[in-house]
Amino acid sequence: MRYDSITDAIGNTPLVRIDPAVHGLRNIDLYAKLELLNPFGSVKDRAAWNMARPHLSAAAEGSGQVVELSSGNTAKALAVLAGMHGLTFKSVTNRMRIPEIKDLLLLLGAEIEELPGQSECLDPTATDDPLTLFHRTLSEPDSTYLHTDQYFNPRNTEAHFTGTGPEIVKDLDGRAPNWFIACVGTAGSSTGVARALREHDPAVRVAGLVAAKSDFIPGIRTIDEAHEVGLFDPGTYDSIETVSADEAIEGMLTLNRRCGILAGPTGGAAYFGAVRQLRAVDEELAGEGSSDRQSAVFIVCDRVESYLSYVRQRRPDLFGRPRRRNSPADLSDAEIRTAPAIGVTDAQAWIATGEPLVVDLRSPYAYAALHIDGSVNIVEELFEELLHGGLPFSRNRPVLLACPVGEKSARYAALLTRMGHPDVRSLTGGIIAWRDAGAPLVRD
Amino acid sequence: MGGQPLYLEPRLEPRLRSLLDAPALLHTLTDALGSPLNMVVPDQLADNLQQFRSVYGTHHLSGQVYFAHKANRSSALLRRLAATDAGVDVASLAELQHALGAGLTPDRIAATGPKNPEFLWLAARTSVTVSLDTRGELEQLATLVRKHALPRVRILLRLSGFEASGVRVLSRRSRFGTAVGESGPLLEDVERHADVVDLVGVAYHLDTTSLTEKATALEGCLRVLEECRSRGLRPRAVDIGGGFGVNYLAHGGQWEQYTTGLTEAVLGSRPPLTYGGHGYGLRNEAGTLRGTLGLYPAHRPVAGARYLDELLSHPAASLGGRPLAALLLEHLYDLHTEPGRALLDQCGLTLTKVLEVRGQESGGPLLVRLAAKADDVALEEHGVLMDPVVVPRHPPGTGADVGAGPDAGAEPVAVHLFGSLCLESDLITRRTVFLPRRPEPGDLLAFANTAGYCMDFHATRAQHQPSARKVAAWQEGDTWRWCLDDQYWPTTPVGGAQ
Numbered sequence A: 001m002r003y004d005s006i007t008d009a010i011g012n013t014p015l016v017r018i019d020p021a022v023h024g025l026r027n028i029d030l031y032a033k034l035e036l037l038n039p040f041g042s043v044k045d046r047a048a049w050n051m052a053r054p055h056l057s058a059a060a061e062g063s064g065q066v067v068e069l070s071s072g073n074t075a076k077a078l079a080v081l082a083g084m085h086g087l088t089f090k091s092v093t094n095r096m097r098i099p100e101i102k103d104l105l106l107l108l109g110a111e112i113e114e115l116p117g118q119s120e121c122l123d124p125t126a127t128d129d130p131l132t133l134f135h136r137t138l139s140e141p142d143s144t145y146l147h148t149d150q151y152f153n154p155r156n157t158e159a160h161f162t163g164t165g166p167e168i169v170k171d172l173d174g175r176a177p178n179w180f181i182a183c184v185g186t187a188g189s190s191t192g193v194a195r196a197l198r199e200h201d202p203a204v205r206v207a208g209l210v211a212a213k214s215d216f217i218p219g220i221r222t223i224d225e226a227h228e229v230g231l232f233d234p235g236t237y238d239s240i241e242t243v244s245a246d247e248a249i250e251g252m253l254t255l256n257r258r259c260g261i262l263a264g265p266t267g268g269a270a271y272f273g274a275v276r277q278l279r280a281v282d283e284e285l286a287g288e289g290s291s292d293r294q295s296a297v298f299i300v301c302d303r304v305e306s307y308l309s310y311v312r313q314r315r316p317d318l319f320g321r322p323r324r325r326n327s328p329a330d331l332s333d334a335e336i337r338t339a340p341a342i343g344v345t346d347a348q349a350w351i352a353t354g355e356p357l358v359v360d361l362r363s364p365y366a367y368a369a370l371h372i373d374g375s376v377n378i379v380e381e382l383f384e385e386l387l388h389g390g391l392p393f394s395r396n397r398p399v400l401l402a403c404p405v406g407e408k409s410a411r412y413a414a415l416l417t418r419m420g421h422p423d424v425r426s427l428t429g430g431i432i433a434w435r436d437a438g439a440p441l442v443r444d
Numbered sequence B: 001m002g003g004q005p006l007y008l009e010p011r012l013e014p015r016l017r018s019l020l021d022a023p024a025l026l027h028t029l030t031d032a033l034g035s036p037l038n039m040v041v042p043d044q045l046a047d048n049l050q051q052f053r054s055v056y057g058t059h060h061l062s063g064q065v066y067f068a069h070k071a072n073r074s075s076a077l078l079r080r081l082a083a084t085d086a087g088v089d090v091a092s093l094a095e096l097q098h099a100l101g102a103g104l105t106p107d108r109i110a111a112t113g114p115k116n117p118e119f120l121w122l123a124a125r126t127s128v129t130v131s132l133d134t135r136g137e138l139e140q141l142a143t144l145v146r147k148h149a150l151p152r153v154r155i156l157l158r159l160s161g162f163e164a165s166g167v168r169v170l171s172r173r174s175r176f177g178t179a180v181g182e183s184g185p186l187l188e189d190v191e192r193h194a195d196v197v198d199l200v201g202v203a204y205h206l207d208t209t210s211l212t213e214k215a216t217a218l219e220g221c222l223r224v225l226e227e228c229r230s231r232g233l234r235p236r237a238v239d240i241g242g243g244f245g246v247n248y249l250a251h252g253g254q255w256e257q258y259t260t261g262l263t264e265a266v267l268g269s270r271p272p273l274t275y276g277g278h279g280y281g282l283r284n285e286a287g288t289l290r291g292t293l294g295l296y297p298a299h300r301p302v303a304g305a306r307y308l309d310e311l312l313s314h315p316a317a318s319l320g321g322r323p324l325a326a327l328l329l330e331h332l333y334d335l336h337t338e339p340g341r342a343l344l345d346q347c348g349l350t351l352t353k354v355l356e357v358r359g360q361e362s363g364g365p366l367l368v369r370l371a372a373k374a375d376d377v378a379l380e381e382h383g384v385l386m387d388p389v390v391v392p393r394h395p396p397g398t399g400a401d402v403g404a405g406p407d408a409g410a411e412p413v414a415v416h417l418f419g420s421l422c423l424e425s426d427l428i429t430r431r432t433v434f435l436p437r438r439p440e441p442g443d444l445l446a447f448a449n450t451a452g453y454c455m456d457f458h459a460t461r462a463q464h465q466p467s468a469r470k471v472a473a474w475q476e477g478d479t480w481r482w483c484l485d486d487q488y489w490p491t492t493p494v495g496g497a498q
């Protein structure tokens, strides 16, 4: 496959059959449309390209900027497309809650503007919310913005009506599937594909999936939020069901681990919603004893890699690593309580005569601001890491450990003692007690 | 009535619940003192303070919790606070006088907000800490101290306009504080006036529910404090203001159902949920929902002390990713907070008497007229949606109903609550309120939590209607005791005039 431009690689994504051993449906073939294999990583590449393409060269004449309200994938595609055409891109949103995506966008040269949180002392009569102000600047007469307007732009839907939908029909040997299941974000992909499939076969049943209201699944909307989307028409869907974040992650893990499809949470939500919906249908088909097989297609919007922190927050168990040696977590309360310690006055005397190595466990910023003269700074995380490998200093050198209030240093004093250090002590009350006693702190 | 009733039950902690379980007292009080009546429960304030203190404790932080006085005018609450170890943040001359008069010593008072000369003078005269908004205010204070030979004043510099690194946050512009970008010249002024002012630290107060915006501001403050230290100044504290929020509702599910119902009503797919189809900022444009919901997020799982805890646990992205609390602690800074609304959570309620209950010919919601003005309750002003609690005059199972079971025959009703002003706009709530039973004239409707925060912002004397009286109530064993707000002193609860 040889292309002149990366944009030629948008679309024509594979339709992959999910192993029946995984989903357990006996009379339905379930297929995943792998939009994650688009060049910029998601289903949004199609819409972004279709919306921006007619205007890019004109915009490039002036010093235009592409702007969109996007929390992720559309922004990613638009940032690349803008850059390829010598334009800048700005995303305005209050939904960008995935740090990896934010960083990736910055890396791609995007400018991100976040909408502020709601006022705590609300003025319910205020009409100028930041979004209204944003739209006002866009419509100023001499504005040079190219606003792709994904939630209202029919070219978003069209990209899927002419691309994604027909591709599915082609790969199913000219037949539309019996079922089509998709998550609703801008509603562009679900609406466009549904329309194309129904043109082939009006009997296609379309299921829309939204996030449960108290949940957050990046990229898809709750039912209330869907009503804010110009492309959203409830009539498109035979049913609209909700999926929880937990269910989305569950579905994602199945696709990742058992199908080799590195889908993100919305792909997982679509898989989970599809199987849930189809299970009842499958049983009916079995009951009827019909020999006709049905088929179903769901969309895998994007890839898992960007969502690691999202998943870690909700399912820390998935990231559990084996316990390490010499960890402060292994200490008993009694060991910590009886850890060798020394008060400020005695510590001052000890420093003057015994020359202990003074280790300050605080962050480098705090250490740089003020510290005990002559101390070394080994930030706690690093210190813990060092100890996994064994004692980091000689047994012959006494050690004084210091932290803000003497709590963490007590743990490490206990741990070092257990590891065989004969003369380690924790500064009682920490640097705060040191300061409060009027003992000198320096910045050097 | 059109579908299931959409309740928004208020969250009631044991104290308010117990007070509402004493209907005889509530009726006696409103009979004697009139409707509306604001009741405050000072002991709750002390409990709320403890919750904030325990968050300080888990993070090993020291520093003061200042009650933001502007949130409530009650003397009882302030005097109860004086009997704790909390501070008060005052924003006017009268508030400062009130705080001093309630027994708060100057070391426990901080003056914030825009200041006139009288306010500045009394603050400086009594040695309370002054939070300065601008270079001009610093200049004014320095001049005043010199001219009147006042003692050296402890000051904080209130900053605003913090920028997140990498991502620009479109902030609602704050009118208060000096932009961090301008902190250089401000610090030069502080150095110049070192003989009359003593820089204690920096401050911010952001009016936002967003944790990340506040975290950004706190990181910004840490950076300015570092700048202070490198100039040889010796700051000790960061004041992060208030705005930690209140959770008003008992059930998150009700809030979700209600807001979904509201969008459906605005889009026309269910009957209106408000008087005259008001959309609370939402509107229907060709089948698409537009606008912004102008409502306080009434159900907030993370509010008050828990919000502070989350903020302090938030990683400081631009300073190595350690939690903000750890950074404050390691830098040896005190943390000051100024919660207003959150400290007043569950500290009071507003009682209003039902004057009239009228059915409509069209069969729509009942029209219920209350002996109160919308401004007395001020739920709409604050965008807070929450049901009142019906306190019947004749509790079911007594008097006329003897023999009937508890609340026998009680059926849910939809009502519109009107105030007593002869203005079409005097709606206690613009939304259709669902009550578990039909109220009768003489019943009380109790608005939980409003006497804590909402009441004093808007209460007026329009139409010669008196504004609500205020009483303080406390528990002695199983009984509730009360006195007029102004009669309350911390000595009162333990036995009156001893």
Ligand SMILES: Cc1ncc(COP(=O)(O)O)c(C=O)c1O
Pocket: A120, A121, B068, B070, B071, B089, B112, B113, B205, B241, B242, B243, B244, B245, B338, B339, B340, B341, B342
């Ligand atoms: C300077 C300052 N501090 C504290 C507060 C209190 O905030 P809250 O009542 O939301 O806790 C306010 C409220 O306006 C304020 O202006």
